[in-house]
Amino acid sequence: MKIGVENSDVFVTSHRVSETNNNATASAVHGVIVRNAIKTYGVGSNRYPVLNELNMMVKKGTIYGLLGASGCGKTTLLSCLVGRRSLNSGELLVLGHEPGSANSGVPGPKVGYMPQELALYGNFTIKETLFFFGGIYNLKATFINSQCEFLSKLLDLPPCDRYVKTLSGGQQRRVSFAVALFHEPELLILDEPTVGVDPLLSHSIWNHLVRQSVDHGRTVIVTTHYIEEARQAHTIGLMRSGRLLVQDSPENLLNNFRAPSLEDVFLKLCIKDDAKNPFDSEHRLSSKNPGYKIPRLSVHRIGALIRKNYVLSFRNIGIFLFTYFLPALQASLFNVTLGHEPTGLRMAIVNDELDISQGRVCNYTTDCEYSMLSCRYLRYIKDNIIQVTGRKGQVWGVVHFGWNFSKEFEMRESDGDAAELANIIGSQIGINMDSSNQQIGVFIEKWLLEAFGDFVRDFRGACGNVPEAGLLPVTVAGVFITERKQGLLDRCMVAGVKMPEILLSYLINQFTVMVGQTALVYVSMLLVFNIPCQGNLAVAILITLLQGLVGISFGKLNLKYLKIIIGNYIFYIILGLLISTGCDNEMGALSLSQASFLPLLVISGICWPIEGMPLYLRKIAYIMPLTYAIESVRCIFSRGWGIEQSSVYAGVLVSFAWIFVFLALCLIVARVRKFAS
Incomplete structure (x- = not known):
């Protein structure tokens, strides 16, 4: 690669693979190839570019430090590399395959991903966390145990039986880093791995990454805000506004820009990058429109997810028991509250037949006697209704008997269809209801009618008549009264979960x-x-x-x-x-x-x-x-x-x-x- 500075413009001649070269040849050398990558967010006039014709090459077996300010597109680029997002246009190859294609292993076991978020289950222990992801990768328990012991020493982790939620922020970041490392992937993608980590441990982490790339040929892409720590990377790419300004080794960058530090190099590049690139790529946006493919389901991944769900459920035993017994509790509550007949309903009884001065008082005879029939009828009203004398107090309605109810009732019984209108009116029981609650009104009306039916059948039976031949002189009147945020899903899906x-x-x-x-x-x-x-x-x-x-x-x-x-x-x-x-x-x-x-x-x-x-x-x-x-x-x-x-x-x-x-x-x-x- 050559870097030149002419006429105050910065340009890069990168390791681009010739259009005539075979992709297989390029993939044998490069772990990651990105050509003319365009990624936009929004629609219509609100669309803006996050990646703007970005080109990047990452050699296999090297460490690539991706540097840039927040919002320049680093995290979006990494999401595209691991298959969580798709480009609007451009070409993207990871380990020789397009992410998400058959046998690519990305998303899947060939990539280890550490997102910016913690992306861990707080109710899991460190060991359970590794076993969960080990289950997704279908790893053996002996291997997971050995890796847990090795990474605990390397990253200075707390005991493996500690719950993640009880760890400090720095310790949690180290556990997240261990999850990305432990299955020994071909490609490591680490988004801010050393945030909140002390300098000594950060140095140890970088040394381990160097050993992974040199001794085992693994490809590592690291983003970091600590620009100077990226000197240990083999290649550095400096991003700004969705474009890669330059990529080269740290030594070449320092020498070519005659700068004492990488921060000064980045500052000079930003000052000289005054080119404006209007984004108008409508003709490119339709080139990436992948069809839906039915994914292959994995038994071991489903098993790991099921075990994870059960562990998380039983960790909070109070919520689990509440959820488990809630339907039975609801059913019992419905049985004791809904569908039952209401009780304790107060009804006012106005009985003009009663007149103590004239000796008209209630009697409780069961014989065939046309006397104080109003009192006899009231005995058949269900106990759900509380009978209150007079019109005072809060009541659901008023039951009224005329002063000559028993006599008029006897006359109507004897006259039958020939009964006069005045006689019919006098033998009626007047019921005036508060209909603000229709259900209660329906229940009271039903009970009063049932009571009258029982009263007539009993009385006519006592008189030797046909019980069912009784009439129902009852009138009813109505008076109306006015209930992905921690990155866990991304991490699982980068691990290959569908x-x-x-x-x-x-x-x-x-x-x-x-x-x-x-x-x-x-x-x-x-x-x-x-x-x-x-x-x-x-x-x-x-x-x-x-x-x-x-x-x-x-x-x-x-x-x-x-x-x-x-x-x-x-x-x-x-x-x-x-x-x-x-x-x-x-x-x-x-x-x-x-x-x-x-x-x-x-x-x-x-x-x-x-x-x-x-x-x-x-x-x-x-x-x-x-x-x-x-x-x-x-x-x-x-x-x-x-x-x-x-x-x-x-x-x-x-x-x-x-x-x-x-x-x-x-x-x-x-x-x-x-x-x-």
Whole structure:
């Protein structure tokens, strides 16, 4: 390479491979080749370049120090090298292959990556951390143990049984560095590895990197803010505004620029770099549009992810137990709070038949006697209603008897259809309701009608008449009263983990927990609360496992029909994965989750029958994930229907359909965000 300074302009003649040269020949010499790399963020007029026609060559078996100010594009370039982002245009070869291509090993075991973020699980010990990534790389336990011992000495790590969250910032950075080193990759990419590390340990780290490159032929790319420490690198590349200003050995840079330090070299380059390169590369941006390829799933990577999920779950035993027993707790809470008849409802009784001065007082005879029938009727009202004399106090309504109620009732019984209007009015029981709470109003009305039916049947039986022939002279009037940030995902995916493997591991973990939750809920429902199941219980459990179980509420309504309400657990697991995939922070994911839960719950017919909704809303309700599953389990429990009925098997088919839809959306969103970032 030659570096010249002419007419106050800086130019670089780099180790570019001739267009006519074979890529295989170049790859045999270079570990990394970047040609005319363009990477932009944003769309339309808001688009700006992060990498601007960048060219870079990194020889195999060397250390390459990538230097530059924050925001110059170093981290974006490294993300492209490890396959986490894609270029808009340009060529990129790592270890002879395009990142992400078949047999490239990048992302995968051929690259060791240390991001700027800590990217470690705080609830893991140091040893568990290495074993987790060792499981992803399919390494043997003996090798992991030996590497743990070696790296502990090299990096002065605390005991391997220490939890990561209990370590200091510098110790955590060293553990992160050990994760990048321990599987002995061909390419090491280290983003600020010595931040927060004391000078003596930093010197030891650089010496180890030199040995790795010289003795083992490994390629190392290091970014650092400490420019002077990069003197130990074989080649230094100085970046500014998405371009590589120069790349050469530290000695050549110091000699050619006649500078005492690399910082002075960088300063001179920045002063002389006054060229403006307008970014107008519309014709290039469409050249990189990779098609979607179905990734190969790895059993050992999925196994490592599943073990990781279980360890993290059991580390916080309080949260785990709360999550595990929450459905059973919800089901029990629903049983003791929802679906039961209300009690302690106060009703005012205004009985004009009573007149102590005239000797008209309540009697409790059971004979056929037309006397004080108002008192006789009140005895049949359920104990759920508290009868209060007079109109004072807070009450849910008023029951009124006329002064001659018993006499008018007798006359109406004898006259039948020939009864006069005045007689009909006098024999009625006036009920004036507070209808501010419609459900309570419905219950009180039902109880008063049932009480009158019981009263008539008993009285007519005592008089030797047909009990069911009684009339119902009761009128009711209504009075209306006015709920990726630490870099862990990137690190796992650079290690070769695929998004489908992550989704599958979470689903397996959550499904095993859900099986236990479902068992607890059904035990409490069937054995503790004695909820009868008229149909095939196995089918109901199958639908419950598909939909998942957040809560079941059972109760008796007007005619004592059983009502079952099922929440959607698997659906919300997958919806949670979809939301997590599409959000950048916890607050956004939490807000979307809360915003989606209540509308889906209400519109699925759980809180109110779908038949009570407007016609246009009913069509939407029937395509919701919960609707058919709720109806299926309701038909099994209350009607005794089997899987052969369309209302039952529809719940199974719809549940499967929504699971596949949301899993597909997870993968699509993850891929779109990858190429848009």
